[in-house]
Amino acid sequence: xxxxxxxxxxxxxxxxxxxxxxxxxxxxxxxxxxxxxxxxxxxxxxxxxxxxxxxxxxxxxxxxxxxxxxxxxxxxxxxxxxxxxxxxxxxxxxxxxxxxxxxxxxxxxxxxxxxxxxxxxxxxxxxxxxxxxxxxxxxxxxxxxx
Amino acid sequence: xxxxxxxxxxxxxxxxxxxxxxxxxxxxxxxxxxxxxxxxxxxxxxxxxxxxxxxxxxxxxxxxxxxxxxxxxxxxxxxxxxxxxxxxxxxxxxxxxxxxxxxxxxxxxxxxxxxxxxxxxxxxxxxxxxxxxxxxxxxxxxxxxx
DNA sequence: CAGGATCCCGCTAGATACTG
DNA sequence: CAGTATCTAGCGGGATCCTG
Numbered sequence: 001x002x003x004x005x006x007x008x009x010x011x012x013x014x015x016x017x018x019x020x021x022x023x024x025x026x027x028x029x030x031x032x033x034x035x036x037x038x039x040x041x042x043x044x045x046x047x048x049x050x051x052x053x054x055x056x057x058x059x060x061x062x063x064x065x066x067x068x069x070x071x072x073x074x075x076x077x078x079x080x081x082x083x084x085x086x087x088x089x090x091x092x093x094x095x096x097x098x099x100x101x102x103x104x105x106x107x108x109x110x111x112x113x114x115x116x117x118x119x120x121x122x123x124x125x126x127x128x129x130x131x132x133x134x135x136x137x138x139x140x141x142x143x144x145x146x
Numbered sequence: 147x148x149x150x151x152x153x154x155x156x157x158x159x160x161x162x163x164x165x166x167x168x169x170x171x172x173x174x175x176x177x178x179x180x181x182x183x184x185x186x187x188x189x190x191x192x193x194x195x196x197x198x199x200x201x202x203x204x205x206x207x208x209x210x211x212x213x214x215x216x217x218x219x220x221x222x223x224x225x226x227x228x229x230x231x232x233x234x235x236x237x238x239x240x241x242x243x244x245x246x247x248x249x250x251x252x253x254x255x256x257x258x259x260x261x262x263x264x265x266x267x268x269x270x271x272x273x274x275x276x277x278x279x280x281x282x283x284x285x286x287x288x289x290x291x292x
Numbered sequence: 293c294a295g296g297a298t299c300c301c302g303c304t305a306g307a308t309a310c311t312g
Numbered sequence: 313c314a315g316t317a318t319c320t321a322g323c324g325g326g327a328t329c330c331t332g
Contacts, residue, residue: 127172134175243314247313
Protein backbone atom coordinates (compact mmCIF):
# COMPACT_ATOMS: atom_id res chain seq x y z
CA UNK A 1 0.00 0.00 0.00
CA UNK A 2 2.85 2.35 -0.55
CA UNK A 3 1.81 3.95 -3.78
CA UNK A 4 -1.29 6.03 -3.64
CA UNK A 5 -1.87 9.06 -5.71
CA UNK A 6 -2.64 12.32 -4.04
CA UNK A 7 -6.04 12.25 -5.65
CA UNK A 8 -6.74 8.85 -4.23
CA UNK A 9 -5.67 9.95 -0.82
CA UNK A 10 -7.92 12.92 -1.04
CA UNK A 11 -10.80 10.77 -2.16
CA UNK A 12 -10.20 8.49 0.78
CA UNK A 13 -10.16 11.41 3.14
CA UNK A 14 -13.43 12.64 1.76
CA UNK A 15 -15.08 9.30 2.28
CA UNK A 16 -13.90 9.37 5.85
CA UNK A 17 -17.37 10.39 6.88
CA UNK A 18 -20.37 8.37 5.83
CA UNK A 19 -23.78 9.60 6.91
CA UNK A 20 -25.21 6.14 6.34
CA UNK A 21 -23.38 4.97 9.42
CA UNK A 22 -25.22 5.70 12.63
CA UNK A 23 -22.06 6.39 14.58
CA UNK A 24 -20.63 8.84 12.08
CA UNK A 25 -20.60 12.47 13.18
CA UNK A 26 -21.83 13.48 9.79
CA UNK A 27 -25.02 11.61 10.57
CA UNK A 28 -25.64 13.98 13.44
CA UNK A 29 -24.74 16.92 11.28
CA UNK A 30 -27.12 15.76 8.60
CA UNK A 31 -29.80 15.39 11.22
CA UNK A 32 -29.15 18.87 12.45
CA UNK A 33 -29.31 20.61 9.12
CA UNK A 34 -32.28 18.48 8.13
CA UNK A 35 -34.44 20.82 10.11
CA UNK A 36 -37.31 23.02 9.06
CA UNK A 37 -36.04 26.07 10.89
CA UNK A 38 -32.49 25.62 9.74
CA UNK A 39 -33.55 25.57 6.13
CA UNK A 40 -35.74 28.61 6.57
CA UNK A 41 -33.13 30.59 8.46
CA UNK A 42 -30.56 29.85 5.82
CA UNK A 43 -33.00 30.70 3.09
CA UNK A 44 -33.89 33.97 4.77
CA UNK A 45 -30.33 35.06 5.38
CA UNK A 46 -29.18 34.15 1.92
CA UNK A 47 -31.61 36.29 0.02
CA UNK A 48 -33.65 39.34 0.70
CA UNK A 49 -37.28 38.86 1.52
CA UNK A 50 -39.22 41.70 -0.12
CA UNK A 51 -37.65 41.21 -3.53
CA UNK A 52 -36.92 37.53 -4.05
CA UNK A 53 -36.52 38.14 -7.74
CA UNK A 54 -33.06 39.55 -7.31
CA UNK A 55 -31.69 36.51 -5.58
CA UNK A 56 -28.13 35.35 -5.05
CA UNK A 57 -26.57 38.75 -5.31
CA UNK A 58 -23.26 37.44 -4.09
CA UNK A 59 -22.84 38.86 -0.64
CA UNK A 60 -24.75 37.41 2.27
CA UNK A 61 -27.47 39.51 3.72
CA UNK A 62 -27.48 40.38 7.39
CA UNK A 63 -30.68 40.41 9.34
CA UNK A 64 -31.71 41.37 12.80
CA UNK A 65 -33.30 39.02 15.24
CA UNK A 66 -36.69 40.66 14.94
CA UNK A 67 -36.46 40.61 11.17
CA UNK A 68 -35.88 36.91 11.16
CA UNK A 69 -38.63 36.43 13.67
CA UNK A 70 -41.06 38.20 11.39
CA UNK A 71 -39.88 36.51 8.25
CA UNK A 72 -40.16 32.99 9.64
CA UNK A 73 -43.83 33.11 10.44
CA UNK A 74 -44.81 30.96 13.33
CA UNK A 75 -41.42 30.37 14.83
CA UNK A 76 -41.12 30.68 18.59
CA UNK A 77 -38.31 32.74 20.11
CA UNK A 78 -37.00 29.62 21.70
CA UNK A 79 -36.64 27.73 18.46
CA UNK A 80 -35.30 30.72 16.61
CA UNK A 81 -32.71 31.44 19.26
CA UNK A 82 -31.82 27.79 19.56
CA UNK A 83 -31.45 27.43 15.82
CA UNK A 84 -29.33 30.56 15.54
CA UNK A 85 -27.10 29.42 18.39
CA UNK A 86 -26.33 26.04 16.92
CA UNK A 87 -25.78 27.54 13.50
CA UNK A 88 -23.40 30.05 15.03
CA UNK A 89 -21.62 27.29 16.90
CA UNK A 90 -21.22 25.30 13.74
CA UNK A 91 -19.77 28.32 12.02
CA UNK A 92 -22.58 28.76 9.53
CA UNK A 93 -23.38 32.28 10.59
CA UNK A 94 -21.99 35.09 12.68
CA UNK A 95 -23.74 36.90 15.48
CA UNK A 96 -22.85 40.56 15.85
CA UNK A 97 -23.89 42.60 18.84
CA UNK A 98 -23.96 46.35 18.38
CA UNK A 99 -24.33 48.21 21.67
CA UNK A 100 -26.80 50.80 20.49
CA UNK A 101 -29.45 52.23 22.77
CA UNK A 102 -31.61 49.20 22.54
CA UNK A 103 -29.07 46.56 21.73
CA UNK A 104 -28.90 45.51 18.09
CA UNK A 105 -28.01 41.99 17.06
CA UNK A 106 -27.45 41.02 13.47
CA UNK A 107 -26.91 37.66 11.91
CA UNK A 108 -25.02 37.01 8.73
CA UNK A 109 -24.03 33.93 6.84
CA UNK A 110 -20.41 32.88 6.73
CA UNK A 111 -18.89 31.46 3.59
CA UNK A 112 -19.55 28.01 4.96
CA UNK A 113 -23.14 28.88 5.71
CA UNK A 114 -23.53 30.39 2.30
CA UNK A 115 -22.34 27.23 0.64
CA UNK A 116 -25.06 25.33 2.43
CA UNK A 117 -27.57 28.05 1.69
CA UNK A 118 -27.43 27.30 -2.00
CA UNK A 119 -28.38 23.71 -1.38
CA UNK A 120 -31.05 24.45 1.19
CA UNK A 121 -32.60 27.11 -0.96
CA UNK A 122 -32.86 24.51 -3.67
CA UNK A 123 -34.79 22.27 -1.31
CA UNK A 124 -37.14 25.06 -0.37
CA UNK A 125 -37.72 25.99 -3.98
CA UNK A 126 -38.30 22.35 -4.81
CA UNK A 127 -40.94 22.13 -2.12
CA UNK A 128 -42.71 25.20 -3.42
CA UNK A 129 -42.38 24.17 -7.03
CA UNK A 130 -43.59 20.61 -6.75
CA UNK A 131 -46.25 21.23 -4.16
CA UNK A 132 -49.07 20.79 -6.64
CA UNK A 133 -47.66 17.56 -7.95
CA UNK A 134 -47.22 16.16 -4.47
CA UNK A 135 -50.72 17.19 -3.51
CA UNK A 136 -52.09 15.45 -6.58
CA UNK A 137 -50.11 12.33 -5.78
CA UNK A 138 -51.47 12.24 -2.26
CA UNK A 139 -55.00 12.48 -3.48
CA UNK A 140 -54.44 9.67 -5.91
CA UNK A 141 -52.87 7.60 -3.16
CA UNK A 142 -55.67 8.23 -0.70
CA UNK A 143 -58.51 7.56 -3.10
CA UNK A 144 -57.20 4.38 -4.64
CA UNK A 145 -59.61 1.52 -3.95
CA UNK A 146 -56.90 -1.05 -3.60
CA UNK B 147 -65.04 37.27 3.40
CA UNK B 148 -65.22 35.91 -0.13
CA UNK B 149 -63.66 39.06 -1.44
CA UNK B 150 -59.91 39.00 -1.55
CA UNK B 151 -57.94 42.17 -1.92
CA UNK B 152 -56.13 42.76 -5.16
CA UNK B 153 -52.84 42.68 -3.31
CA UNK B 154 -53.66 39.29 -1.88
CA UNK B 155 -54.68 37.97 -5.24
CA UNK B 156 -51.51 39.20 -6.81
CA UNK B 157 -49.43 37.71 -4.05
CA UNK B 158 -51.22 34.43 -4.53
CA UNK B 159 -50.65 34.48 -8.24
CA UNK B 160 -47.03 35.54 -8.12
CA UNK B 161 -45.60 33.09 -5.64
CA UNK B 162 -48.31 30.56 -5.22
CA UNK B 163 -46.46 28.82 -2.44
CA UNK B 164 -44.18 30.42 0.09
CA UNK B 165 -42.56 28.19 2.68
CA UNK B 166 -41.92 31.19 4.88
CA UNK B 167 -45.61 31.33 5.63
CA UNK B 168 -46.68 29.02 8.39
CA UNK B 169 -49.99 28.20 6.78
CA UNK B 170 -48.56 27.36 3.39
CA UNK B 171 -48.68 23.68 2.45
CA UNK B 172 -45.15 23.93 1.16
CA UNK B 173 -44.06 24.64 4.72
CA UNK B 174 -45.33 21.22 5.71
CA UNK B 175 -43.72 19.67 2.70
CA UNK B 176 -40.45 21.33 3.54
CA UNK B 177 -40.74 20.07 7.07
CA UNK B 178 -41.40 16.60 5.82
CA UNK B 179 -38.48 16.37 3.47
CA UNK B 180 -36.26 18.07 6.02
CA UNK B 181 -35.88 14.74 7.71
CA UNK B 182 -32.86 12.64 8.39
CA UNK B 183 -34.42 9.43 7.17
CA UNK B 184 -35.93 11.01 4.12
CA UNK B 185 -32.59 12.32 3.00
CA UNK B 186 -30.91 9.00 3.64
CA UNK B 187 -33.59 6.98 1.89
CA UNK B 188 -33.41 9.22 -1.13
CA UNK B 189 -29.64 9.10 -1.09
CA UNK B 190 -29.69 5.33 -0.88
CA UNK B 191 -32.22 4.82 -3.66
CA UNK B 192 -30.57 7.27 -5.99
CA UNK B 193 -27.20 5.66 -6.11
CA UNK B 194 -25.81 2.24 -5.54
CA UNK B 195 -24.03 1.69 -2.29
CA UNK B 196 -21.05 -0.57 -3.03
CA UNK B 197 -19.89 1.46 -6.01
CA UNK B 198 -20.77 5.06 -5.46
CA UNK B 199 -18.33 6.03 -8.14
CA UNK B 200 -20.72 5.25 -10.91
CA UNK B 201 -23.36 7.58 -9.64
CA UNK B 202 -26.28 9.17 -11.43
CA UNK B 203 -26.41 6.59 -14.16
CA UNK B 204 -29.76 7.86 -15.31
CA UNK B 205 -32.19 5.20 -14.16
CA UNK B 206 -33.19 4.99 -10.52
CA UNK B 207 -32.01 2.07 -8.53
CA UNK B 208 -34.52 -0.22 -6.89
CA UNK B 209 -33.87 -1.64 -3.48
CA UNK B 210 -35.60 -4.12 -1.27
CA UNK B 211 -36.87 -3.32 2.17
CA UNK B 212 -34.17 -5.33 3.84
CA UNK B 213 -31.51 -3.70 1.71
CA UNK B 214 -32.59 -0.27 2.80
CA UNK B 215 -32.79 -1.44 6.37
CA UNK B 216 -29.20 -2.57 6.22
CA UNK B 217 -27.95 0.47 4.40
CA UNK B 218 -29.51 2.96 6.77
CA UNK B 219 -27.73 1.79 9.88
CA UNK B 220 -29.70 2.31 13.03
CA UNK B 221 -33.10 2.90 11.50
CA UNK B 222 -36.03 1.17 13.15
CA UNK B 223 -38.51 -0.75 11.02
CA UNK B 224 -41.14 1.64 12.15
CA UNK B 225 -39.34 4.72 10.95
CA UNK B 226 -38.23 3.09 7.74
CA UNK B 227 -41.72 1.90 6.93
CA UNK B 228 -43.23 5.20 7.91
CA UNK B 229 -40.76 7.14 5.82
CA UNK B 230 -41.28 4.89 2.82
CA UNK B 231 -45.06 5.18 3.13
CA UNK B 232 -45.10 8.94 3.16
CA UNK B 233 -42.62 9.12 0.32
CA UNK B 234 -44.80 6.74 -1.66
CA UNK B 235 -47.87 8.77 -0.86
CA UNK B 236 -46.16 11.92 -2.02
CA UNK B 237 -45.21 10.21 -5.24
CA UNK B 238 -41.48 10.28 -4.65
CA UNK B 239 -41.04 6.56 -4.93
CA UNK B 240 -42.96 3.47 -6.00
CA UNK B 241 -43.57 0.38 -3.95
CA UNK B 242 -43.71 -2.85 -5.89
CA UNK B 243 -44.86 -6.10 -4.34
CA UNK B 244 -43.75 -9.28 -6.06
CA UNK B 245 -45.62 -12.35 -4.79
CA UNK B 246 -42.66 -14.66 -4.65
CA UNK B 247 -42.35 -17.43 -2.07
CA UNK B 248 -41.38 -15.02 0.64
CA UNK B 249 -42.93 -11.84 -0.58
CA UNK B 250 -40.54 -9.40 -2.21
CA UNK B 251 -41.02 -5.67 -2.00
CA UNK B 252 -38.89 -3.23 -3.93
CA UNK B 253 -38.74 0.52 -3.79
CA UNK B 254 -37.73 2.75 -6.62
CA UNK B 255 -37.55 6.48 -7.10
CA UNK B 256 -39.99 8.17 -9.43
CA UNK B 257 -38.88 11.01 -11.65
CA UNK B 258 -40.16 13.40 -9.03
CA UNK B 259 -38.24 11.62 -6.31
CA UNK B 260 -35.18 11.56 -8.44
CA UNK B 261 -35.32 15.29 -8.92
CA UNK B 262 -35.29 15.73 -5.18
CA UNK B 263 -32.61 13.13 -4.80
CA UNK B 264 -30.10 15.32 -6.53
CA UNK B 265 -30.66 18.07 -4.02
CA UNK B 266 -30.74 15.83 -0.99
CA UNK B 267 -27.64 14.03 -2.04
CA UNK B 268 -25.97 17.40 -2.19
CA UNK B 269 -26.94 18.03 1.40
CA UNK B 270 -25.59 14.70 2.52
CA UNK B 271 -22.35 15.23 0.67
CA UNK B 272 -22.10 18.70 2.15
CA UNK B 273 -22.44 17.29 5.65
CA UNK B 274 -19.74 14.73 5.01
CA UNK B 275 -17.46 17.18 3.28
CA UNK B 276 -17.61 20.01 5.78
CA UNK B 277 -17.70 17.85 8.87
CA UNK B 278 -14.15 18.72 9.82
CA UNK B 279 -14.73 22.40 9.40
CA UNK B 280 -17.87 22.32 11.49
CA UNK B 281 -16.13 20.31 14.18
CA UNK B 282 -13.34 22.86 14.29
CA UNK B 283 -15.80 25.70 14.52
CA UNK B 284 -17.57 24.06 17.41
CA UNK B 285 -14.36 23.66 19.30
CA UNK B 286 -13.50 27.28 18.76
CA UNK B 287 -16.94 28.30 19.89
CA UNK B 288 -16.84 26.19 23.02
CA UNK B 289 -13.39 27.22 24.12
CA UNK B 290 -13.70 30.94 23.63
CA UNK B 291 -13.35 32.75 26.94
CA UNK B 292 -15.80 35.44 26.03
C1' DC C 293 -34.82 44.72 21.53
C1' DA C 294 -32.94 40.29 22.06
C1' DG C 295 -32.94 36.95 24.44
C1' DG C 296 -32.46 33.58 29.23
C1' DA C 297 -35.01 30.49 32.29
C1' DT C 298 -38.66 27.54 33.44
C1' DC C 299 -42.69 24.64 33.18
C1' DC C 300 -45.07 21.32 30.82
C1' DC C 301 -47.63 19.05 27.23
C1' DG C 302 -47.78 16.21 23.07
C1' DC C 303 -46.12 13.71 19.74
C1' DT C 304 -42.66 10.80 18.05
C1' DA C 305 -39.22 7.65 17.93
C1' DG C 306 -37.72 3.34 19.86
C1' DA C 307 -38.45 -1.32 21.74
C1' DT C 308 -41.12 -5.34 21.73
C1' DA C 309 -44.38 -8.69 20.19
C1' DC C 310 -47.18 -10.57 16.59
C1' DT C 311 -48.65 -11.80 11.40
C1' DG C 312 -49.51 -12.88 6.26
C1' DC D 313 -39.40 -11.24 4.31
C1' DA D 314 -41.84 -7.23 5.12
C1' DG D 315 -44.25 -5.48 7.56
C1' DT D 316 -48.48 -4.16 11.52
C1' DA D 317 -49.85 -3.17 16.32
C1' DT D 318 -49.17 -1.52 20.89
C1' DC D 319 -46.93 0.65 24.72
C1' DT D 320 -44.03 3.82 26.73
C1' DA D 321 -40.22 7.07 27.74
C1' DG D 322 -38.11 11.04 26.19
C1' DC D 323 -37.62 15.40 24.48
C1' DG D 324 -38.92 18.67 20.97
C1' DG D 325 -41.06 22.65 21.14
C1' DG D 326 -44.69 26.04 22.67
C1' DA D 327 -46.25 29.26 26.32
C1' DT D 328 -45.08 32.17 29.87
C1' DC D 329 -42.38 35.11 32.82
C1' DC D 330 -38.29 37.66 33.50
C1' DT D 331 -33.78 40.62 32.33
C1' DG D 332 -29.77 43.63 30.55
